[in-house]
Amino acid sequence: MKEKLQAIREEAMKQIRQSDALDKLNDVRVAFLGKKGELTA
Numbered sequence: 111m112k113e114k115l116q117a118i119r120e121e122a123m124k125q126i127r128q129s130d131a132l133d134k135l136n137d138v139r140v141a142f143l144g145k146k147g148e149l150t151a
């Protein structure tokens with residue numbers, strides 16, 4: 111479980127760093143924290 115959370119965190123941070131616009135950053139937020147997001151699952 112802890113390893114999976116760490117992997118999700120690393121992927122989220124990678125995508126946040128690659129986001130060059132607010133709409134892309136919002137997409138990352140939804141992908142990880144949304145109703146069907148990675149962290150929610």
